[in-house]
Amino acid sequence: MTPLTSRSATAEHGHVPALPGAGRPGTETPLLLAAGTVILPDREHSPGWVEVRGGVIVACGAGEPPRPADVELPAGVLAPGFIDAHNHGGGGVSFNDADTNAVAVRITQTHRDHGTTTMMASLVTAPIDEMERLVRALAELVRGGLLAGIHLEGPWLSPAHRGAHAEQLLLLPDPASVDRLMGAGAGAVRMVTIAPELEGGLAAVARIVEYGAVAAIGHTDADYDLTQAAIVAGASAGTHVFNAMRPLHHREPGAALALLDDPTVFAELVADGVHLHPAVVRLITESPARPVFVTDAMAAAGAADGDYKLGALDVRVVDGQARLVDGTIAGSVLTLSHAVRYAVLTAGVPLPLAIRAATQNPADLLALTDRGRIRPGLRADLVLLDADLNVHATLLEGAWV
Template identity: 55%
Template sequence: MLLTADRVVTPARVLAPGWLLSDGDRIVEVGDGTPPRTPDLELGDATVVPGFVDLHVHGGGGASFDTGTAEAAEVVVSAHLAQGTTSMAGSIVSDSPDRMGRAVRELALLVREGRLAGIHLEGPWLSPERSGAHQPGALAAPDPAAVDSLLAAGDGAVRMVTLAPELPGGIEAVRRISGAGVVAAIGHTDASYDVAREALEAGARLGTHLFNAMRPLHHREPGPVGALLDAPVDVELIADGVHLHPAVLRTVFAAKPGRCILVTDAMAAAGGPDGDYRLGPMAIEVRDGVARLADGTGSGAIAGSTLTMDAAVRFAVRTAGLPLLDVVHAASTAPARAWGLDDVGALEAGRRADLVVLDADLSVRRVMRAGAWVRR
C-alpha cells in the first residue's frame, strides 16, 4: 500500500509532503515529494507519525494490568491502541510477592504472543518516603532472592524494573537487574546525588517519571534529578499538565536532547470517565481527569494519570511549544531504543508498519499496527 500525506515524520526530519510504501507488515520505503506511483490512499492535510511506544502504563479502559488476567490486559491494550500506542509495557505496582509473581507470569504470556512489548516492575523496592500511590506495607528492600524470583517469573518478559537505589542492597540490585539484561530505572527514590550516581555507574539506565516521587532538585544537593540530568541516560516525562509544568518539559528537552521519553503512567481511568478506581491494592478517585489516592478530599497523592500518548503529544507540542520532530522522537523512537525494540519506533524501511495518522489538531484519525488498520 502506498499512502501520501502533507507531513510524514521520519527520525531525521518532517517530510512535507511525504509518502510511505508498506508491504504486508513491513515498511518498504519512505520518501518526500512525488510518490513513485499513484497512491492507494491520499491523506491530504494530515501528519503521519510512527506508532507510539509507551514504557510505563498500568491500565486503561477501566482495566488494569495488576490483575494479571489476559482479559483485563486486552482491554488495556485495546484502549491505548485506539489512541495510537502500538507497542506498550505492562506496568505492575507494588504488591505482595505472590500477587506480583502471579501477574508477571500471566502477562508474560501476552509478551510472548506479541501483544505486550514487555513487563515493567514499578516496585516493590521503592522508598517509603517517596512511595506516591504505592501501598507502604508492600514496599521492601531488594533482597537478591526476591529480585531473582520476580525476574524468573517473567522468563525474559520483564524488560524494566524501577527501584530506589538508596535502600539496603539497592546498588547490588541494580547490578543484578542490569546484569540480567533488564533496564534498571531509578524512581520513587529519596537518594542523594552521590548514591544516584553510584547507581548509574552500577548500570542504571533510566529515570522513572523524572521529578515525580523523587527527592527534589536543590542547588546544593541535586539529588537523583540532578544525577539523571547529568548523565547520558534516558528520562521519563509525563506530559499531562498535572505532573510537570510546561516550562519543566521545555527545560528537560533542552538539557537532554534525544534522551527524553514520554510516558503516560496511565491507570484504569485512562480513556474513561471520572469515578472510583483501583491501582493495585490502592483505592483511587478520579476527579476532573486527575487520579489521586482516595482520601475523601481529592487532596491525596497523584496516582498515575488518565493520559493517553496522543494527548501527551498534543500537550507537548501545542502547550509546551516543543518541536513536533522532538516530541515524536520522545513518544516513539527513544522509548523503542531504550528497550532495544529495533523493529518499531520509526518510519523507516524494514521496520514494522506501525503508524498513526493525526489531523491538523494532532488528534488521532487512523492507527495501523503491523500493516493492518486497527482504527480508521
C-alpha cells in the same frame, strides 16, 4: 485515493474510517500513504510518503508519491506508532487485576485507539506472591506478542517517595526477592523501577541489568552522587523524572539533575498538565538525557471519572485527575496521543522532538529494533495525525486498527 479530511470518524473517538488495505497484520496488499509531514528518524519530509507491504515499510520519500496515494492527509502528520514503556491500565481495568488475559486485551485496545501500537504492562506494588503470579501470567502475553514486556514499578521503592504504592508492601531489594520476580518473567521483565539508596540497592541495580532488563531510578530519595553511582552500576533510565523523587535544590540537586545531565540516560516524563509544569516538560525534552513520553496511565484512561483501585489503594478520578484520598497523584488518565499534543501545543516542544519521545526513544530504551522509526524494513506501525495532532487512524503491522 481516500483523503482524510474530517475528524468525525477517527480513532480518537474509537472509530476507524473505512480505509484501503485494511486487513490482518502482515497483509501483502500494498498501501501507499502520503501526508503533509512525515517524521523520519533524523529529518522530516514536508510533504512525504510511505509505502507498506506485508506488514513492513518498504519505501519512503519526500515530495509527491511515485503513484497516486491510497490515503493522503495533506495537512496532517505521518509518524511511527507510539510506544508506551510505562502503563498500568485503561478502559476501566488495570494490569494488576486478576483476569490477566482479558484486561490486557482491553487495555491495549483502549490505547491503540489513541495511536499506541506497542505497550509495556506496568505493575504497582502488591504482595510478592501476587506479583509473582501476575508476572508469570503476563509473561505469556509477552511471548504471544500482545505486550512488549513487563515493567515492575515496585516493590523496591523508597517509603519516603512511595507515591501511590502501599507502604506496608514495599521491600528491600535483597537478591532472593529480585531473583524471584525476575526469574518468574523468564526474560519478559524488561524494566524495573528501583530506589538505589535502599539497603542492597546498588547491587540490585547490577543484578537487574544482568537479567537483561532496564534498571530505572525512581520513587527514590537518592542524592545526586548516589544516582550517579547507580548509573555507573548499570541504571539507564529515570522513572517519571521529578515525580516521586527528592526535589531539586541549588545545593543538593538530587536524582533528577543527575539523570537529566547524562546523555546515556532515558528520562521518562508524564506530559499531562498534572505531573509537570509545561516549562519543566520543555526542560526535560531539551536536556542532555533522552526524553521518553509515558502515560503512567491507570484504569481510568479512556474511561469515566469515578472511583478506582491502583494496586491496593483507592483512587478517585475527578476532572481527569487521578489522586489518592490524601491528594497524592496516582498515575494518570493520559494517552500518548494527548501527551504529544500537550507537549507541542502547550509546552512548546518541537514536533519532531515530541514524536521521537513517543516512538524511537522508547524503542531504544526497550531495545526494540524492529519498530519506532519510519525506515524501510521495519514494522509498519504507523499513526496518522491531523493538523491538530489528533489521531485519524493507526496501522499495526500494516493493518488498520
